[in-house]
Amino acid sequence: MIPVDRYAQSLQPNVRLGIDFGTGTLVIGIAGQDGGGFRTLAFPGWSQEMPGTGAGGPVHTVPVLIHYDQDGNWTIGDEVMRAGDSNHLKTARWIRKYLLEESPVRIPTGMDRRITFRDAATDFLATVLARATRECPGCSSVVFAIPRDVPEWYAGWLGVIAHAAGISSWYTIAEPAAVIAGYGLAPEMGQVYLIIRWDETDFSVSFVLSEEASDHGPDGGLRVIGTACDDTGYKAVDAWIAHDVLARNHMNYMGAKAQRIYEGITGRIGELYGQLAAADEAMIGIDDPLSGTTVPVRVSRDDVDRILMEHGFPSVLDRTIGRARATASSRGCRGVQPIAILMTGRGCVIPAVRELIKNQFAGVPVLSDHPVDGVARGAAIYLPQVNRPDRIKNDYALRYWDPKSREHRYRFLVRSGARYPSAGQVARITISAAYDGQTRLGIPLYEINTSPDAHAPALELVSDTAGGVRLAGPQEDAGAENRPLPANERTPTLLIADPPALKGEPRFELTFVLDREKQLRVTARDLVTGTLTKKDALVHRLT
Numbered sequence: 001m002i003p004v005d006r007y008a009q010s011l012q013p014n015v016r017l018g019i020d021f022g023t024g025t026l027v028i029g030i031a032g033q034d035g036g037g038f039r040t041l042a043f044p045g046w047s048q049e050m051p052g053t054g055a056g057g058p059v060h061t062v063p064v065l066i067h068y069d070q071d072g073n074w075t076i077g078d079e080v081m082r083a084g085d086s087n088h089l090k091t092a093r094w095i096r097k098y099l100l101e102e103s104p105v106r107i108p109t110g111m112d113r114r115i116t117f118r119d120a121a122t123d124f125l126a127t128v129l130a131r132a133t134r135e136c137p138g139c140s141s142v143v144f145a146i147p148r149d150v151p152e153w154y155a156g157w158l159g160v161i162a163h164a165a166g167i168s169s170w171y172t173i174a175e176p177a178a179v180i181a182g183y184g185l186a187p188e189m190g191q192v193y194l195i196i197r198w199d200e201t202d203f204s205v206s207f208v209l210s211e212e213a214s215d216h217g218p219d220g221g222l223r224v225i226g227t228a229c230d231d232t233g234y235k236a237v238d239a240w241i242a243h244d245v246l247a248r249n250h251m252n253y254m255g256a257k258a259q260r261i262y263e264g265i266t267g268r269i270g271e272l273y274g275q276l277a278a279a280d281e282a283m284i285g286i287d288d289p290l291s292g293t294t295v296p297v298r299v300s301r302d303d304v305d306r307i308l309m310e311h312g313f314p315s316v317l318d319r320t321i322g323r324a325r326a327t328a329s330s331r332g333c334r335g336v337q338p339i340a341i342l343m344t345g346r347g348c349v350i351p352a353v354r355e356l357i358k359n360q361f362a363g364v365p366v367l368s369d370h371p372v373d374g375v376a377r378g379a380a381i382y383l384p385q386v387n388r389p390d391r392i393k394n395d396y397a398l399r400y401w402d403p404k405s406r407e408h409r410y411r412f413l414v415r416s417g418a419r420y421p422s423a424g425q426v427a428r429i430t431i432s433a434a435y436d437g438q439t440r441l442g443i444p445l446y447e448i449n450t451s452p453d454a455h456a457p458a459l460e461l462v463s464d465t466a467g468g469v470r471l472a473g474p475q476e477d478a479g480a481e482n483r484p485l486p487a488n489e490r491t492p493t494l495l496i497a498d499p500p501a502l503k504g505e506p507r508f509e510l511t512f513v514l515d516r517e518k519q520l521r522v523t524a525r526d527l528v529t530g531t532l533t534k535k536d537a538l539v540h541r542l543t
Contacts (some may be wrong), residue, residue, distance in 0.1 A: 016141035016142060017142040018378065019168075020145065020373075021125065021378060023096050023199040023200050024063065024199050024264055025199075026064055026128060028078075031377075040060045040373055043062060048078050050270055053372075064077075064093065065077060065092070066080070067079075068107070070111065094200060095117055095120055117484075125158075126161050129165035130164075133167060140168045141170070141384050145379045146173070146174055148227075152540060162261065174222065175197075176193075176219075177220030177378065179195050179374055187210035192338045193207075193338050196345075198233070200236050200346075202233055203317075207328045207333070223329045226329075226336070228322075229320070232313065237308070237350065238266045240307050241307055242269070245299065246265075253413070259509075261342060265284075271284050272284060273332055275349060280301050281300070281301070314356060320523065321360065337364075342367050342374070343368040343371050345372075347371075349371050389421055392417065392542050394416055394448060395414065396412070398413055398429065399445075399484065402442075411427075420516065421516040426514055427510075430527070431506075431508050432505055432507055433501035433503050436499045440497070441495045441497060441501065443494075445520070446487055447484070447485050448484050508524050510523070513536070514542070515536075518542045520542055
């Protein structure tokens with residue numbers, strides 16, 4: 001599912017942190033070595049408190065917001081909300097969403113200075129983790145819950161932040177595995193779970209199949225067989241409720257006054273949900289800036305049901321589940337029936353939503369006790385497999401063109417079974433330009449899946465006389481699983497030749513090493529100018 005695990009070569013610590021870095025909220029949980037005594041960490045001034053469920057205590061969440069002032073200083077979390085800066089131009093919000101999309105948008109942080117969402121995420125996470133380690137000095141390990149399809153650099157970036165905060169060991173767990181563990185379930189082979197996650201910006205549905213019941217790796221032996229997403233985040237429902245309250249109370253203000261009332265309701269909507277979880281009606285008081293009085297706001301479960309129906313949310317639910325099921329069917333998993341439905345994300349706190357899910361899957365258990373802290377709980381109780389061999393699974397080679405034979409060949413950099421981190425260089429090569437005046441030279445890395453009976457690529461790519469590319473050797477004699485596949489195609493590593501290179505002239509000397517996170521890194525020296533153009537630059541995270 002998500003090849004972003006890390007295994008340490010040390011004993012398990014007594015306690016560890018589990019981190020759910022979500023789109024709208026950050027939840028940090030702490031648990032003992034046996035997984036017991038779980039609780040979420042409160043950060044006064046930054047976090048908000050929500051009522052827990054069952055025998056659990058309150059759940060503390062940090063809104064994922066960071067606001068920069070004119071001097072580049074920042075405030076985070078609830079500080080931003082209380083100051084009324086949530087929608088300010090110098091506030092970064094929905095950080096993880098834009099981070100994983102690698103958005104090019106930049107946030108103004110001071111005089112003529114703008115930063116990326118990755119910079120903002122680093123400031124936010126580093127600040128909170130540093131405070132967490134100060135308040136939990138005996139905790140030297142952290143487990144991050146990782147969503148699907150993250151960029152290659154994401155896990156290593158989290159590790160850098162963890163180490164900077166003074167955390168000696170860090171691990172990752174796939175979010176589906178964290179959710180299932182957080183609900184205290186032990187998947188068995190062939191079981192299917194339906195995971196519903198509803199955050200600020202998205203409503204997502206995933207069918208998850210358990211393939212290896214005893215697997216303790218970061219994906220828990222789980223595979224997502226069907227998933228779908230809709231852009232109706234729970235913030236939309238908050239807005240629907242706020243507008244409904246304004247209309248029912250005839251508070252038809254315009255401009256700044258209307259905005260203050262609206263923000264007063266949406267800022268305390270979590271209180272309404274918390275009350276509705278235990279009663280049929282909830283009430284909060286909202287200050288009316290026109291009359292100077294406090295207006296009692298009442299919302300019942302029936303009101304929320306009506307609001308969801310009026311805005312077509314049941315159709316959103318049906319449509320999203322249907323698309324996820326269709327994806328599973330297209331992958332050969334027809335007629336999948338989950339043995340349990342697990343709800344996570346703050347939107348799943350709404351009782352009416354749970355009832356809609358129960359109506360969709362009559363007779364299937366719907367688990368919704370840990371919608372806000374389930375992911376962090378699962379991460380905190382995760383037991384990394386510390387004795388897992390620290391070896392690379394597949395072969396990795398640099399592909400190059402051989403003009404004499406007029407075909408592509410491979411120069412192996414890392415062989416299957418290689419240990420990481422490497423004791424020294426794993427490879428040292430020199431590359432040349434393919435034509436006069438070439439200014440950019442690439443490092444085309446290929447991955448070759450290694451099976452027990454195949455230790456070399458079954459096929460090679462050969463240029464034909466028409467200028468195209470064909471597979472060398474009878475195609476039927478070579479298994480598709482052993483074909484060389486581009487590894488760093490999405491994030492190519494480029495070397496800039498200045499002055500431009502000459503054809504056939506040795507131009508760059510490259511040395512490769514493997515770091516402790518299974519990442520292949522390159523140091524490049526320009527042989528013409530003698531300059532070091534790259535130093536331990538990331539090429540690709542290996543498997």
